[in-house]
Amino acid sequence: MKLTRRTILAAVSTAALLAQPLMATAQDLPRNIRMVIGSTSTGGDTYQNSAIVADALSEKLGVNIKVDAVGAVAGFKALARDKRGTTIMMFHDFAYLAELYGGKGFVNPFENYIVGATVATNPGNAFLVPKNSPYQTMTDILDAAANGEKVRVAIQPGGVSELGFSAMKNAANVNKPGSGENIVAVNTGSQSDKNQAMWDGLADVINGSIQSNEQFTQLPEDDQKAMRFVWITASPETLNGAPEAGMGKMTRDDMLKYAAPETHVPLNASEDFTFDKEFFFIYNKDMDPAIIDKIDTALSEIYADGAIQDRQTEAFFIPNFRPSAQAREHLIEKRTTYGDVISEISG
Numbered sequence: 001m002k003l004t005r006r007t008i009l010a011a012v013s014t015a016a017l018l019a020q021p022l023m024a025t026a027q028d029l030p031r032n033i034r035m036v037i038g039s040t041s042t043g044g045d046t047y048q049n050s051a052i053v054a055d056a057l058s059e060k061l062g063v064n065i066k067v068d069a070v071g072a073v074a075g076f077k078a079l080a081r082d083k084r085g086t087t088i089m090m091f092h093d094f095a096y097l098a099e100l101y102g103g104k105g106f107v108n109p110f111e112n113y114i115v116g117a118t119v120a121t122n123p124g125n126a127f128l129v130p131k132n133s134p135y136q137t138m139t140d141i142l143d144a145a146a147n148g149e150k151v152r153v154a155i156q157p158g159g160v161s162e163l164g165f166s167a168m169k170n171a172a173n174v175n176k177p178g179s180g181e182n183i184v185a186v187n188t189g190s191q192s193d194k195n196q197a198m199w200d201g202l203a204d205v206i207n208g209s210i211q212s213n214e215q216f217t218q219l220p221e222d223d224q225k226a227m228r229f230v231w232i233t234a235s236p237e238t239l240n241g242a243p244e245a246g247m248g249k250m251t252r253d254d255m256l257k258y259a260a261p262e263t264h265v266p267l268n269a270s271e272d273f274t275f276d277k278e279f280f281f282i283y284n285k286d287m288d289p290a291i292i293d294k295i296d297t298a299l300s301e302i303y304a305d306g307a308i309q310d311r312q313t314e315a316f317f318i319p320n321f322r323p324s325a326q327a328r329e330h331l332i333e334k335r336t337t338y339g340d341v342i343s344e345i346s347g
Contacts, residue, residue, distance in 0.1 A: 029294060029295075033066070034078070035090055036068050036089050038071060040069050040070065045211045048211055049120050076106075079113065083285075085283075089113075089283070092160060096108065097160060097162070100338070101158045115280060115281070115328050116327060119320070120317040121276050122277040122278075122316075125277040126210060127206065130204075131227055131228045137230060139264065142179075151183050153185055153205045154203035155207050156188060156190065162185075167233075169181075170266075175266070213229075214247055217250070231263050233275040235275075239256055242318060273341075296324050303321040
């Protein structure tokens with residue numbers, strides 16, 4: 001058979017058509033995306049914020065994004081197995097704090113994964129007591145520790161709640177050297193587990209959030225589930241950026257009473273401890289960078305439109321979109337800062 005220019009071009013075209021279904025452009029996103037989160041609770045702040053972002057991204061990108069509350073360890077494992085982009089993660093500062101605390105199975109996410117865009121700050125990270133507790137304030141708690149009382153604090157080890165717990169122990173020691181040993185951890189899991197520890201009488205104080213726990217603060221004192229805030233860890237600058245109306249029946253002015261400097265939880269002799277909890281994307285380290293760029297572009301357009309800010313603000317989150325490169329720089333600096341704080345507190 002004589003090979004003409006026409007037959008050669010036809011053969012090449014046919015081969016290209018046959019190969020086409022096996023090839024995907026780098027920027028193509030999977031039709032169905034699983035967004036794992038580092039919480040097992042569907043009532044906590046991580047799920048609430050992730051659902052808002054997932055809905056907006058689904059609409060913008062024309063794909064299905066399902067939020068899956070699998071918890072931190074399972075979430076990182078799922079992410080490590082999938083470099084195709086069908087699994088992505090939304091989490092908060094626990095992602096790097098767990099490794100700083102030496103949590104089993106946790107690694108530095110900036111080295112082992114790709115940390116992406118920030119999307120929101122939760123100004124409502126907090127600690128609460130039962131409404132009928134004898135502890136009315138953080139001063140009462142620190143004084144109790146100074147007087148030799150054991151104060152049990154329910155936390156999820158290795159993350160945001162343990163950072164607040166460590167700061168509480170440190171504050172007790174600043175108040176009276178050695179009394180930090182009377183601030184005792186009750187290790188639990190996600191928010192529902194911490195709540196249950198209080199209701200079962202296993203904890204005197206729990207870590208929580210305004211979004212998850214404000215509803216329980218509205219219950220009458222004789223209700224077993226009734227709670228009361230004693231400390232909000234956010235900086236006053238962050239809280240002042242929150243809506244004046246606050247959330248539920250708790251106004252911004254109400255919240256500021258539980259934050260520095262109104263509520264005094266000393267880091268040292270001259271300053272209070274504060275911490276702002278931020279949410280951000282995490283990706284498999286071998287995922288196509290073009291997919292991350294596409295998500296960043298979509299988020300830029302979503303935040304430029306402004307509708308997502310309204311939804312986040314209604315749920316008492318403060319929008320703080322930063323594209324991936326800028327977010328990584330910010331979060332690495334934050335990790336360094338709180339790494340020093342953890343060393344100081346632990347030392």
